[in-house]
Amino acid sequence: MALRYAKRFDGVTGSAIRDIFKLLKNPEIISFAGGNPANSALEADVISQLAQEVLAQNGVQLLQYGQTEGYAPLRESAAEFFRHNGVEVRPDELLPVTGSQQALDLICKALLDPGDAMLVESPTFLGALQTFKLYQADLHPVETDEDGVIPESLEEQIRAHHPKLVYLIPTFQNPTGRTLSLERRKAVAKLLERYEDVVIIEDDPYRDLRYAGQALPAIKAFDTTGRVLYCNSFSKIISPGLRVAAVACTEPTLLRKLVIGKQSTDVHSPNLNQAIVDAYLRKGILMDHIEKISKSYGQQMGKMQQMLATFPESVRYTKPDGGIFLWVELPESVNATTLLSAATEMGVAYIPGTHFYCEPDTHHNTMRLNFSNASLDNIEKGMNKLKALFEKNGL
Numbered sequence: 001m002a003l004r005y006a007k008r009f010d011g012v013t014g015s016a017i018r019d020i021f022k023l024l025k026n027p028e029i030i031s032f033a034g035g036n037p038a039n040s041a042l043e044a045d046v047i048s049q050l051a052q053e054v055l056a057q058n059g060v061q062l063l064q065y066g067q068t069e070g071y072a073p074l075r076e077s078a079a080e081f082f083r084h085n086g087v088e089v090r091p092d093e094l095l096p097v098t099g100s101q102q103a104l105d106l107i108c109k110a111l112l113d114p115g116d117a118m119l120v121e122s123p124t125f126l127g128a129l130q131t132f133k134l135y136q137a138d139l140h141p142v143e144t145d146e147d148g149v150i151p152e153s154l155e156e157q158i159r160a161h162h163p164k165l166v167y168l169i170p171t172f173q174n175p176t177g178r179t180l181s182l183e184r185r186k187a188v189a190k191l192l193e194r195y196e197d198v199v200i201i202e203d204d205p206y207r208d209l210r211y212a213g214q215a216l217p218a219i220k221a222f223d224t225t226g227r228v229l230y231c232n233s234f235s236k237i238i239s240p241g242l243r244v245a246a247v248a249c250t251e252p253t254l255l256r257k258l259v260i261g262k263q264s265t266d267v268h269s270p271n272l273n274q275a276i277v278d279a280y281l282r283k284g285i286l287m288d289h290i291e292k293i294s295k296s297y298g299q300q301m302g303k304m305q306q307m308l309a310t311f312p313e314s315v316r317y318t319k320p321d322g323g324i325f326l327w328v329e330l331p332e333s334v335n336a337t338t339l340l341s342a343a344t345e346m347g348v349a350y351i352p353g354t355h356f357y358c359e360p361d362t363h364h365n366t367m368r369l370n371f372s373n374a375s376l377d378n379i380e381k382g383m384n385k386l387k388a389l390f391e392k393n394g395l
C-alpha cells in the first residue's frame, strides 16, 4: 500500500544519534556519541524520596489532569532558578514543558508556516534541526567563531532572509562547547530592537555545567523587546528521563499561543515529574548536586583534552569552560562520516559533524565528542582507539 505521508517529512531523517545508538548495542563499544549525563549523576534514591514526599502531600492533585500552563509551584521555583541566570521573569511568564525539545516544537508551531526563513548557528544541535525541518523551515546558517555566533553575520543574514526565528545556544554550545561572549550577548539582544518581527530562541541547557571561568548573563537578561524566548532544562542537571524544562516568554500573546499549541500536543507535562523537580529546587539541593557533577565532568573534559593533545597537530579541537561536548575538526581529506563504521568496529563511537549543519552533506571532516557519560579510563581507551584509527587513515 502506498501511504501518502505528510510533506513535512520530506528530507527529514531520524535522529543520527538515535540511529547510532542502534549501532551501539555492543556494550564493549566506548561511546562518545550521546549527550547523556553520567549514569552516576542520576540519583534514583533522591528522586524516589522526593516522589514519595510529593505524592504523600499532594497525591490526588498530581495524579489528576493538570493545567497546560504548568504545575503552579514549579512555575514559582523555576522562575526563581531562572533569576540566577539574570532572567527576571514572573512565574506566569514561564511555561513548564516536556523537555526543552518540546519548547522548540511549540515555538515553531506558534510561529512558522512552511517555507518561513529561520537562522541557526553553524553548526547547531541536531535535535533542533530535526524539529525545524519538520516545520518546513527554510534554514540558513550563521557564521560562528571561538566566541560563538558573529553578530555582524547574524545581522547580514537577518537582512538577507528576513527570518521569523533565530535559534542560538549561547553557553557551552551543542555541538561545539563554545560560549557567546558578553559583548556579543548584548549586541545580539540589541539587534532585536532594529528588527521588530524577529524572535530569538535562546536555548541554554548547559549553562550551569561550568568548570572554569565566570558565568555570563543570558541574552534574555539584555532583552528589552520581549522577543527572546529563554529555554532551560533540568535534563542535564537533574535527569533527562523526567522530561522537565521551562520556557520563559515575556510576550503575553506569544505565550498564549505556546499554551494553546501545548494543549493539543500533550495537554500538560506530567504533574508528578514537575512536582519532583519543584521539590528538588525548593530543598535547595540542586547547587550542591551541580557542584558535584561539575567536578567529575570537569575531570572528564580535562582527560579528553589531554588525550587530544597527543593527536597530530592537524586535529583541532575546542577548549570550552564547561558543557558536555568537544568539537573536533580534522584535515579536509579525512571523512569522519565514512570512518564511523571503522571506528565502531574498533570499539569507539562519535557523532559525525555533518549532522549538525543545516546544509546537507557538508563538513565531513568534523565530529562531536561527548565526555560526560564515559569514565576516565574509558576516555583514555576510547581516545587511543580514535588516535589509532586516524593514524591508520593517514593522519
Ligand SMILES: Cc1ncc(COP(=O)(O)O)c(C=O)c1O
Pocket: 035, 098, 099, 100, 101, 102, 125, 127, 169, 174, 203, 205, 233, 234, 235, 240, 243, 244, 245
Ligand atoms: C541545545 C539543546 N537543546 C535542547 C536539548 C533537549 O533537551 P531536553 O532533554 O530538555 O528536551 C538538548 C539535548 O541534548 C540540547 O543539547
